[in-house]
Amino acid sequence: DGGITQSPKYLFRKEGQNVTLSCEQNLNHDAMYWYRQDPGQGLRLIYYSQIVNDFQKGDIAEGYSVSREKKESFPLTVTSAQKNPTAFYLCASTEGVAGANVLTFGAGSRLTVL
Amino acid sequence: DQQVKQNSPSLSVQEGRISILNCDYTNSMFDYFLWYKKYPAEGPTFLISISSIKDKNEDGRFTVFLNKSAKHLSLHIVPSQPGDSAVYFCAASAFNNDMRFGAGTRLTVKP
Numbered sequence: 247d248g249g250i251t252q253s254p255k256y257l258f259r260k261e262g263q264n265v266t267l268s269c270e271q272n273l274n275h276d277a278m279y280w281y282r283q284d285p286g287q288g289l290r291l292i293y294y295s296q297i298v299n300d301f302q303k304g305d306i307a308e309g310y311s312v313s314r315e316k317k318e319s320f321p322l323t324v325t326s327a328q329k330n331p332t333a334f335y336l337c338a339s340t341e342g343v344a345g346a347n348v349l350t351f352g353a354g355s356r357l358t359v360l
Numbered sequence: 361d362q363q364v365k366q367n368s369p370s371l372s373v374q375e376g377r378i379s380i381l382n383c384d385y386t387n388s389m390f391d392y393f394l395w396y397k398k399y400p401a402e403g404p405t406f407l408i409s410i411s412s413i414k415d416k417n418e419d420g421r422f423t424v425f426l427n428k429s430a431k432h433l434s435l436h437i438v439p440s441q442p443g444d445s446a447v448y449f450c451a452a453s454a455f456n457n458d459m460r461f462g463a464g465t466r467l468t469v470k471p
Contacts, residue, residue, distance in 0.1 A: 250403075279459070286369065287406075288449060288463035302458075316365055340459075348394065349451075349459060360395030 248273045252337050252352035259324075259331070259359050267322045267355045269337035276341060279322035279349065282306060283334040292335075295320055324357060332359045363387045364452050366417055366462035379437040381465050383450030386431065390452035395424060395435045398435075398447045398464070407448070408435070440469045 250271045258267045271278065277296045281289040291304030295314040309328025314320055320339075324331045335355045340347035365384045373379045381395075391412040396404035410417040410424045410433065417424050423436045437444055447466045453459040 281461070286463060288366070289461035291458070291460060294458065304458075305460075334401075338403070347392075347453065347459075348406045348409065349396075349404075351405070353403050354401065356401075 248338055250339055250350055250352035252335075255353065255355060257355060257357050259357060261359055262326045263310055264325050265324055265357065267324070267335055267337075267357070269320045269322065269352060271318050271337075271339045271350075273322075273341070273350060274317070275339035275350070276317070277339060277347070278314070279321070279338040279340075280304075280310075280312065280322045281336045282337065283336060283354075289336065292322065331357055333357060338354050362463075363390075364450055364460045364462040365378050365417055366450055366465050368465050369463070370466045371466070372468045372470065373440050375442055376439045377443065379435075379440045379469065381435040381437075381448050381450075381467065383433045383435075383462055384431055385433075385452050387452070387454065387460075388431070389454040391455065392453045393424070393426060394451045394453075394459075395422075396449045396451060396461075398449060404449055437467075438469075442469050442471050445469050 253268045279291040280293040292308050293312040295301035311323045337352045338349040394409040395407045397407045398404040408419050408422045410426050426433045447464045447465045450462040
């Protein structure tokens with residue numbers, strides 16, 4: 247079955263540590279996204295990538311980094327510069343680079359900073 | 361800057377009645393609008409969409425209305441069922457594939 251796999255599902259981090267969240271898709275989608283969900287704030291865009299080796303900052307990119315070395319993979323690193331990293335992180339993808347596209351989401355990763 | 365706004369954080373309706381969820385947007389470049397449904401600890405799933413060239417799209421019990429002049433869209437669910445209880449997100453995208461979401465509205469359908 248095609249879909250998006252996010253791992254780990256739960257992650258605990260000590261302050262000052264970098265962590266990387268994995269996102270893999272086998273849908274052959276061109277565009278991939280990372281969103282962060284906080285209570286009462288909906289989904290906020292962190293980064294998105296329309297093609298391999300290219301990505302753009304979203305609304306809250308500070309303290310995060312991404313790479314897109316392969317079409318199917320879009321890992322997100324939460325760095326120690328991110329002041330409030332505890333949140334639910336969602337990865338998504340969509341085919342094509344323009345027009346009417348529906349995002350397919352992974353199941354999410356919950357990061358908790360201890 | 362919140363480009364997509366859902367001003368009602370929650371909505372409660374009786375089973376069998378109509379649920380109306382509202383969404384406003386500020387970016388006139390948005391040309392495609394979607395509604396997603398989300399259960400706790402899961403990713404959102406696509407529900408229904410509408411292109412900016414239309415003002416209504418219907419799929420079974422779900423209808424989305426778009427008023428471009430007011431930069432407003434709404435989702436109607438008729439009749440509402442307890443299984444519809446979830447958080448509903450409004451989303452909008454522009455030609456560059458940049459998709460933005462509202463804060464969500466938690467719908468509770470009471471039996």
